Amino acid sequence: MSNQKENRWGQLYTPIQNSEELSQLLDHLANAETIGATDAVTFQPCKSDISQDRFFVEEWDKGWKFLAVVRRHRCSGDALKDLQCDGHAGHETVTHVVATLPGLVRDALKDNDADPGSILCAAIEQIDARIGQDLLELFPDGPAALSDDEIDTLINDDGPNSAKVLRCMRGSTVLAALIGPDHDLWVASLGDCQAVLGFKAPSGQWESQILSSNHNGANETEAARVQSEHPGEPETILRERVLGAIAVTRAVGDFLFKLPSVYTTRVFMNAKPGFQFSSKIADFLGRNLTPPYLSAKCDLQHVHLPSLGSSEPPFLVLASDGLIDLSCDTYGYDHRDLTLMAKKWTQVLARQERTGNGALYLLRDAMGQDEDSVSAWLTVESDSKWMDDITVLFTPLL
Numbered sequence: 001m002s003n004q005k006e007n008r009w010g011q012l013y014t015p016i017q018n019s020e021e022l023s024q025l026l027d028h029l030a031n032a033e034t035i036g037a038t039d040a041v042t043f044q045p046c047k048s049d050i051s052q053d054r055f056f057v058e059e060w061d062k063g064w065k066f067l068a069v070v071r072r073h074r075c076s077g078d079a080l081k082d083l084q085c086d087g088h089a090g091h092e093t094v095t096h097v098v099a100t101l102p103g104l105v106r107d108a109l110k111d112n113d114a115d116p117g118s119i120l121c122a123a124i125e126q127i128d129a130r131i132g133q134d135l136l137e138l139f140p141d142g143p144a145a146l147s148d149d150e151i152d153t154l155i156n157d158d159g160p161n162s163a164k165v166l167r168c169m170r171g172s173t174v175l176a177a178l179i180g181p182d183h184d185l186w187v188a189s190l191g192d193c194q195a196v197l198g199f200k201a202p203s204g205q206w207e208s209q210i211l212s213s214n215h216n217g218a219n220e221t222e223a224a225r226v227q228s229e230h231p232g233e234p235e236t237i238l239r240e241r242v243l244g245a246i247a248v249t250r251a252v253g254d255f256l257f258k259l260p261s262v263y264t265t266r267v268f269m270n271a272k273p274g275f276q277f278s279s280k281i282a283d284f285l286g287r288n289l290t291p292p293y294l295s296a297k298c299d300l301q302h303v304h305l306p307s308l309g310s311s312e313p314p315f316l317v318l319a320s321d322g323l324i325d326l327s328c329d330t331y332g333y334d335h336r337d338l339t340l341m342a343k344k345w346t347q348v349l350a351r352q353e354r355t356g357n358g359a360l361y362l363l364r365d366a367m368g369q370d371e372d373s374v375s376a377w378l379t380v381e382s383d384s385k386w387m388d389d390i391t392v393l394f395t396p397l398l
Helices: 019-029 092-108 116-138 148-155 160-169 220-228 261-266 278-285 321-331 338-349 358-366 371-378
Strands: 033-035 038-043 053-059 065-072 171-179 184-190 194-200 206-210 299-304 315-319 390-396
Touching (some): 038 053, 038 358, 053 092, 065 092, 065 315, 065 390, 092 116, 092 171, 116 160, 116 171, 116 184, 116 299, 148 160, 171 194, 184 194, 194 338, 261 278, 315 321, 315 338, 315 358, 321 338, 321 358, 321 390, 338 358
Antiparallel strands (some): 038 390, 053 065, 065 171, 171 184, 184 299, 194 206, 194 315, 315 390
């Protein structure tokens, strides 16, 4: 088409000059919605692929509110970020977390003496432990006790056993927020999604507070922690990835990095559907000497919201790492320093002229706001993904 342009990566896109048409397209592709007081978007403009992100927003009795962003991440056998290990796009672990986590937390809160933050973290660890235990119970004497044919019959039943195996093979990050009736906020983070609290300080300035951690090999503190747990193994962190293969250092599932290699070679690599890039898996298995290498232990932060002294209602943003990538590209920030980005998100959402869905407003700002910049992200002529999945939850507090 004659009106096509090239973006900064040399990809063709079609500019949309009509502001209303562009806004409608973005709203549609972002699946913008409002659940209670929470605005949400889940965005992936590539029509041939679906978002790997999941989220849920629930309001419970007695004034409790629960929000979470759950994300299936990729696992590569080398430094290429976009090399997808499970090319069949399995979502088993993400789906399982979404189905089980809210109920576990809600039921545990019925114990009035229990600490809500501890409940939140324990529920996430419990899900991970159960996923692993389900697999181990299929092999009481270990995989070596069975022949390949026996393993194939056992795990590929297209039923409960197959589901247990696939949940171990996939992985999920979790970012969850629990808001209590006394205006307390607990945020549990596992992986590399981000939570930002925005509030107007007594000084009159809007300020931001990051309530999540970056659990990946690029985080020097996190990388050092993993390496310290495996002394004498110099390739525990390689190319800023665990065993040179996976970016995140904490996750639900991903039992390739939590169990001895025999479970991968005898079970996971014989499962159906299998791994598309099995040679890449074989590459890092030689480094799997003293598992587990990944943890399901969350970082937790707690804020008593009235203590902020905010003269206007504070707000919370939960976002998958796709928004971080997009924001850093647009605003020119370093991915390793999230402080500036958190401050920018807060400034954007605090604008007096902001109207409508706050999550959608933040997404559009991170795309560049003007018609041509937004078009450059929405209308690329490609059948494969040109940007990461983005999920954003925005909710006012107090």
